[in-house]
Amino acid sequence: MKRLFDIFVLRLRTLFGRARAERELDREISFHLDQQVQENIAHGMSPDEARAAAKRGLGGVTQIQEECRDMRRTNHVETIWSDLRYAVRNLRRTPGFTVIIVLTLALSIGANSAIFSVIQGVLLKPLPYPQPDRLARIYFNSDTQPKFPLNPNDFRDFRERNRTFESMAAITRHDLQLSGTGGEPMMLRGFSVTAGYFHMLGLSLARGRDFSTDDELPERGRLAILSDRLWRSRFAADQNILGRTITLNTETYTVVGVMPPGAQHPGNNFQAVADGDTVDLWTPYSLYQMPNDRGSHFMDTIGRLKSGITHEDAHADLTAILEQLKKEHTGKGWRVYTIPLYREMVGRSQRMLLVLLGAVGLLLLIACVNAANLLLARASARVREIAVRSALGAARGRIIRQLLTESLVIALAGAALGTLLAVAGVRVLVAFLPAGFPRASEIRLDSTVFAFTLVVAILTGLLFGLVPALTASRTDLQQSLRESGRSATGTGRQFQLRNFLVIGETGLASVLLIAAGLMLHSFVNLLRADPGFQPQQVLTASLSLPYQRYREVPKRVQFYQQLIANLEALPGVQYAGAGTDLPWTGYDGNADGFKVEGRSDAYNQKTSARYHVATAGYFRALEIPLLNGRFFDGREDANGPFVIIVNESMANRYWPGENALGKRISFRSSPQEKDWMQIVGVVRDVKDQPDSTTIRPAFWMPHAQQPERNLFIAMRSSTDPVLLANQFRLAVRELDPELAVADLRLMNQIAGAALSGQRFALFLVGLFALLALALATFGMYGVISYSVNQRMHEFGLRMALGARPSDLLRLILSQGLTLSIAGAAIGLICAAGLTRLLGALLYGVKATDPITFAAVALLALATTTIACYLPARRAASADPMHSLRSE
Amino acid sequence: MSKPSDLIQGTLDLLILNTISLQPQHGWAIAKRIQQISNEILQVSQGALYPALHRLEQQGWIKADWRVTEGGRDAKFYTLTRAGRIQLQRERVQWERLSSAVGLVIRMGASV
Numbered sequence: 001m002k003r004l005f006d007i008f009v010l011r012l013r014t015l016f017g018r019a020r021a022e023r024e025l026d027r028e029i030s031f032h033l034d035q036q037v038q039e040n041i042a043h044g045m046s047p048d049e050a051r052a053a054a055k056r057g058l059g060g061v062t063q064i065q066e067e068c069r070d071m072r073r074t075n076h077v078e079t080i081w082s083d084l085r086y087a088v089r090n091l092r093r094t095p096g097f098t099v100i101i102v103l104t105l106a107l108s109i110g111a112n113s114a115i116f117s118v119i120q121g122v123l124l125k126p127l128p129y130p131q132p133d134r135l136a137r138i139y140f141n142s143d144t145q146p147k148f149p150l151n152p153n154d155f156r157d158f159r160e161r162n163r164t165f166e167s168m169a170a171i172t173r174h175d176l177q178l179s180g181t182g183g184e185p186m187m188l189r190g191f192s193v194t195a196g197y198f199h200m201l202g203l204s205l206a207r208g209r210d211f212s213t214d215d216e217l218p219e220r221g222r223l224a225i226l227s228d229r230l231w232r233s234r235f236a237a238d239q240n241i242l243g244r245t246i247t248l249n250t251e252t253y254t255v256v257g258v259m260p261p262g263a264q265h266p267g268n269n270f271q272a273v274a275d276g277d278t279v280d281l282w283t284p285y286s287l288y289q290m291p292n293d294r295g296s297h298f299m300d301t302i303g304r305l306k307s308g309i310t311h312e313d314a315h316a317d318l319t320a321i322l323e324q325l326k327k328e329h330t331g332k333g334w335r336v337y338t339i340p341l342y343r344e345m346v347g348r349s350q351r352m353l354l355v356l357l358g359a360v361g362l363l364l365l366i367a368c369v370n371a372a373n374l375l376l377a378r379a380s381a382r383v384r385e386i387a388v389r390s391a392l393g394a395a396r397g398r399i400i401r402q403l404l405t406e407s408l409v410i411a412l413a414g415a416a417l418g419t420l421l422a423v424a425g426v427r428v429l430v431a432f433l434p435a436g437f438p439r440a441s442e443i444r445l446d447s448t449v450f451a452f453t454l455v456v457a458i459l460t461g462l463l464f465g466l467v468p469a470l471t472a473s474r475t476d477l478q479q480s481l482r483e484s485g486r487s488a489t490g491t492g493r494q495f496q497l498r499n500f501l502v503i504g505e506t507g508l509a510s511v512l513l514i515a516a517g518l519m520l521h522s523f524v525n526l527l528r529a530d531p532g533f534q535p536q537q538v539l540t541a542s543l544s545l546p547y548q549r550y551r552e553v554p555k556r557v558q559f560y561q562q563l564i565a566n567l568e569a570l571p572g573v574q575y576a577g578a579g580t581d582l583p584w585t586g587y588d589g590n591a592d593g594f595k596v597e598g599r600s601d602a603y604n605q606k607t608s609a610r611y612h613v614a615t616a617g618y619f620r621a622l623e624i625p626l627l628n629g630r631f632f633d634g635r636e637d638a639n640g641p642f643v644i645i646v647n648e649s650m651a652n653r654y655w656p657g658e659n660a661l662g663k664r665i666s667f668r669s670s671p672q673e674k675d676w677m678q679i680v681g682v683v684r685d686v687k688d689q690p691d692s693t694t695i696r697p698a699f700w701m702p703h704a705q706q707p708e709r710n711l712f713i714a715m716r717s718s719t720d721p722v723l724l725a726n727q728f729r730l731a732v733r734e735l736d737p738e739l740a741v742a743d744l745r746l747m748n749q750i751a752g753a754a755l756s757g758q759r760f761a762l763f764l765v766g767l768f769a770l771l772a773l774a775l776a777t778f779g780m781y782g783v784i785s786y787s788v789n790q791r792m793h794e795f796g797l798r799m800a801l802g803a804r805p806s807d808l809l810r811l812i813l814s815q816g817l818t819l820s821i822a823g824a825a826i827g828l829i830c831a832a833g834l835t836r837l838l839g840a841l842l843y844g845v846k847a848t849d850p851i852t853f854a855a856v857a858l859l860a861l862a863t864t865t866i867a868c869y870l871p872a873r874r875a876a877s878a879d880p881m882h883s884l885r886s887e
Numbered sequence: 888m889s890k891p892s893d894l895i896q897g898t899l900d901l902l903i904l905n906t907i908s909l910q911p912q913h914g915w916a917i918a919k920r921i922q923q924i925s926n927e928i929l930q931v932s933q934g935a936l937y938p939a940l941h942r943l944e945q946q947g948w949i950k951a952d953w954r955v956t957e958g959g960r961d962a963k964f965y966t967l968t969r970a971g972r973i974q975l976q977r978e979r980v981q982w983e984r985l986s987s988a989v990g991l992v993i994r995m996g997a998s999v
Contacts, residue, residue: 006947006968025937028914028963032933035915057933067938 025068029061083405090406097378101371104775105414108367110421111768113453115360117426119353121443127342128264130202135341136311138301138318140334144592144608147337149270150299156287157325164309164317169197170299173271174283177546177740180247181234187544187742189273192285200304201266208242208257215284224248225257225282249546250738267345267438268300272586274436275345294329302341311340345438351839352761362512363768364460369505370775371464375407376498377786379472386472399473407465408458415457434756471497502783503823509776510827510860511834516769517852518835518842519762525844526755532686533583534623538714538747539721540582541728543739545709553638556707559735564617566731572719577617578703578711583686584754595671596654597664609650610698613706619683621714629661629681636702642677643702648685650697690754691843721746761841777867784816785871795875796883805876812875816868817861824860828853899939901982904948904967904975913962914940940965948974
């Protein structure tokens with residue numbers, strides 16, 4: 001080890017202290033000489049004689065010096081330096097070539113760095129919690145529900161009885177309205193959490209304490225932990241905040257803690273809030289408020305595994321507990337479903353990111369092929385230079401090294417410029433990320449991304465430099481030297497190689513174009529699909545009536561009825577309505593195991609439908625068409641008879657071939673006559689998300705009979721709906737000045753956000769595909785144009801022998817078409833295998849959609865024809881006289 | 888530039904390492920000692936000596952530093968490093984094997 005270090009220091013010294021090393025060598029040799037002279041004198045020579053004899057004995061001093069220099073072995077570093085200088089000088093001599101090749105590489109390397117930084121932030125970086133691989137999400141699932149939140153009592157049993165978790169906590173969305181701090185009442189994004197939630201995640205509080213199991217008792221629940229953001233913005237970073245009381249939902253809460261800045265919400269599934277620094281405050285969840293309820297499921301559960309325990313162990317442990325629970329209580333067909341937190345958070349975005357990485361990787365490959373092509377063209381122009389160098393004694397390895405140094409310089413320049421592009425590109429990417437994209441806040445250009453860029457650049461340089469370097473260094477010395485400088489040409493082999501490269505480039509570009517084409521096709525399908533409602537001209541908002549002041553059910557019903565009546569009285573408002581959710585917002589309220597009148601128990605156990613509540617005007621405001629029966633009429637009585645509206649899928653699923661009107665369902669296991677809910681209307685299907693492949697059965701209960709406190713409002717306007725926003729606020733304030741208005745959005749925006757994932761992927765893949773097409777066209781132009789230049793003499797002769805310009809035009813075009821047909825064919829074959837990886841990014845189009853494939857093939861041929869047209873025109877204008885004269 | 892054959896180059900390394908294994912020496916003294924000990928049979932040419940010294944130094948077998956000779960002059964003295972001592976041992980073993988092998992072959996040729 002020490003020896004290696006010594007050697008290293010020594011080499012560094014010889015490298016940087018060259019002059020000193022030379023001086024020392026001189027001194028050493030002159031010392032030797034002097035010793036020899038003295039000895040000679042001792043043997044009786046005269047001083048002059050002695051000196052002459054000593055010099056003779058020593059031999060050539062320069063030669064010794066040279067050999068010592070060789071021995072110092074720093075030569076290759078010095079040659080690298082000279083190679084570098086030579087490369088830069090060479091590249092500066094052909095600025096056009098250099099600029100083009102560096103720019104194309106910069107674009108593709110920059111795109112790679114930008115996409116990689118997204119992948120690094122979202123997929124590769126560990127989650128922002130200590131030992132994140134020990135965190136697991138815990139769900140139920142069943143035949144009808146893939147992922148279902150836990151019931152609070154089931155959660156408590158899991159927490160008490162498990163042997164595999166160090167700690168376990170559950171959270172549920174609990175937005176609260178903050179008032180009395182000056183300013184308008186404000187809706188806060190909040191979660192109710194069980195004891196030790198932050199400790200389980202591994203987060204520590206900036207001040208104060210985590211919730212304890214005592215806080216889960218009903219009489220202790222009026223406590224709050226604030227986010228750093230809320231503490232600063234609404235409480236002026238009050239140093240004495242702990243113990244201070246604040247007004248939430250018109251009740252008094254005591255602040256017991258403040259989180260540090262950027263406390264990360266791990267994301268949740270039920271009434272989802274995106275992960276990241278997205279939560280304003282946390283309150284304790286009272287686990288004892290509904291001791292006998294095993295049917296309501298709304299707790300998003302996370303556990304931290306004990307060290308050494310696998311996710312499978314934990315799953316088995318919880319499954320055993322669930323089996324016990326089923327014996328103790330009447331359990332339904334639930335199973336335990338656990339998933340590592342990391343997979344849960346990034347799972348949905350993984351596919352899209354990998355597709356983007358693949359696309360951008362292909363783009364880089366195309367840029368490499370393009371660069372190789374340009375280098376080959378240049379190498380054939382440099383045949384003489386290389387021949388002269390080898391004639392002067394440069395070894396083949398030396399020439400290859402020189403050429404590779406050039407391509408590395410190009411690649412590194414491209415990477416440097418590309419990094420600048422990536423800095424800008426990442427900002428744009430993050431700004432355009434789809435709504436709710438996981439871990440978006442973690443995306444940045446960091447040292448890992450720079451390292452990635454450097455490695456990519458070096459690999460790229462070697463990749464596109466190697467083939468041209470090997471080919472160029474193999475030139476036939478004699479032939480090239482004999483030929484005059486005027487027509488130094490590439491060999492036939494080189495030309496064939498360039499043809500292959502162009503074919504490959506066209507093929508790769510076709511793959512990207514097909515991917516983009518399929519995604520475009522999907523996107524058009526999504527846009528053209530009937531959403532089942534009309535998002536234009538609708539303003540939406542959400543309201544949440546505080547429990548304390550709206551404890552009595554009639555007050556809630558009356559509030560919403562009055563508000564909607566007032567809204568509909570506004571000029572410009574056509575319809576207004578309220579419901580538990582809006583289309584395409586990821587709502588996931590479910591009713592499972594309801595009774596369908598006249599069916600067996602076994603049948604009823606498997607029933608499942610989306611559960612909604614709506615007022616009379618809800619369907620009209622969103623223009624969800626009525627297919628049969630009637631909408632709610634606003635005269636529904638809280639005491640029955642109970643009525644519901646169902647969607648088309650529900651009618652077809654549970655009453656196939658029958659008229660669903662008048663049919664009845666019930667949530668009770670043994671319903672009495674008054675417990676039945678009768679279907680009064682059937683409405684058009686609305687998908688959960690625009691790209692959902694199936695439509696779930698769904699039903700709506702009238703608000704008067706299921707008086708929820710939290711509803712979304714939808715107003716259809718005959719004018720610009722944005723103008724209604726202020727009138728809406730006023731209408732709410734008029735009824736209840738302490739009520740906060742939240743989520744004011746146009747339904748159009750919601751619909752747009754629901755498609756933002758597809759739009760994002762389509763935009764990027766489309767962009768990469770267009771760049772790829774441009775590069776391939778450019779490569780094609782380069783090859784054809786070069787070959788035309790080489791053959792102008794021949795074309796002149798052909799003209800002299802009677803060929804018409806149109807013949808030459810056709811000749812060149814067919815040469816180009818042959819290449820592009822070969823390339824497109826290869827591309828189509830590869831694409832047929834690869835597009836399957838697009839998976840869920842496609843909608844309503846097969847991965848081998850013939851229309852897309854044909855269109856891309858045509859596009860490839862069309863652009864090639866354009867690329868070949870200019871060179872073909874040049875060929876057609878060949879001058880026969882010129883050729884004959886030079887013959 | 889004449890390059891000594893592998894055998895001779897290896898041998899010269901062995902001779903140098905062996906010579907300075909007793910005490911640090913400067914280049915001239917190394918050449919002189921090899922000459923004396925071998926009864927003037929082995930003449931180390933300076934043209935081979937100095938490149939060899941530099942090579943051994945680059946490989947970390949020997950270290951160089953400037954010291955004052957008995958005659959009061961500055962000279963570059965070479966010292967064996969720890970790694971060099973191990974290397975010397977290795978080269979000695981190799982030399983023994985090589986020379987006895989050569990001896991065997993030559994004797995067999997003589998008996999024919």
